Amino acid sequence: MDTEYLKEYLKRKGATLVGVGDVTQALSRELIHLTKGISLAMNRGLTRDTNQLLAGLQKLTQEWLKKQGYRSFSIPPDSDRWKDKLITRLYPLVSHKTAATCSGLGWIGKNGLIINEFYGSKLSWSTVLTDAPLTIDRPITESQCGDCDLCVKHCPSGAVTGSNWSRRDPLQEIVRYERCRSLKGKRRHFSEKPNCGLCITICPYSRNGLSHPTGNRKSEQEILQKS
Ligand code: SF4
Numbered sequence: 737m738d739t740e741y742l743k744e745y746l747k748r749k750g751a752t753l754v755g756v757g758d759v760t761q762a763l764s765r766e767l768i769h770l771t772k773g774i775s776l777a778m779n780r781g782l783t784r785d786t787n788q789l790l791a792g793l794q795k796l797t798q799e800w801l802k803k804q805g806y807r808s809f810s811i812p813p814d815s816d817r818w819k820d821k822l823i824t825r826l827y828p829l830v831s832h833k834t835a836a837t838c839s840g841l842g843w844i845g846k847n848g849l850i851i852n853e854f855y856g857s858k859l860s861w862s863t864v865l866t867d868a869p870l871t872i873d874r875p876i877t878e879s880q881c882g883d884c885d886l887c888v889k890h891c892p893s894g895a896v897t898g899s900n901w902s903r904r905d906p907l908q909e910i911v912r913y914e915r916c917r918s919l920k921g922k923r924r925h926f927s928e929k930p931n932c933g934l935c936i937t938i939c940p941y942s943r944n945g946l947s948h949p950t951g952n953r954k955s956e957q958e959i960l961q962k963s
């Protein structure tokens with residue numbers, strides 16, 4: 737099956753990154769037949785427009801797979817917001833983080849987000865599961881944050897624990913989300929943008945949205961002044 741063709745096709749249609757991973761280990765009974773996860777990323781913030789663009793890419797992926805005679809199931813970018821239909825109960829069964837790391841497109845950073853080597857945490861993600869015999873990419877199973885601790889040091893709520901992610905330890909607490917939510921609640925009273933997001937902007941992989949850690953970076957001080 738021409739996996740490279742599918743990837744190039746989706747990139748021509750607007751995907752920034754496309755990867756394919758074996759997600760068997762993460763699957764529960766309901767989805768056990770869909771062992772491949774196609775991870776799609778766009779270099780844009782998760783806005784309504786981005787959701788629509790990613791949904792369009794998922795539709796193209798599913799149409800292509802269907803033409804070849806294979807089954808598929810799409811998990812939308814904002815899967816946590818869908819709670820109204822029966823099918824949406826399947827969304828939490830496989831996370832975009834699982835598909836992205838299994839596809840080798842990134843690791844889970846100390847900030848709890850998918851970090852891609854070139855785009856940092858500034859990508860928006862969606863996933864298509866399928867039973868098609870696509871060629872899989874090499875997975876990433878360990879954090880590549882190393883001894884960097886910028887997001888730990890600068891998180892104003894103390895939510896970032898500093899633990900390094902590993903596929904072998906899925907229960908490890910990387911971010912104490914209740915602390916992050918609590919800070920967001922307080923900021924809501926005096927700011928229209930209550931998300932602090934410092935753990936994204938401070939990350940060397942995400943700086944400037946450009947992306948490459950050796951690229952045109954702002955200094956730590958510049959980022960802190962603007963936050
Ligand atoms: S968004 Fe802000 S408070 Fe929440 S984890 Fe990131 S740096 Fe900490």
Ligand code: SF4
Pocket residue numbers: 845846847848851880881884885886887888935938939940941
């Ligand atoms: S700031 Fe450093 S430790 Fe935090 S996610 Fe980025 S690379 Fe990892």
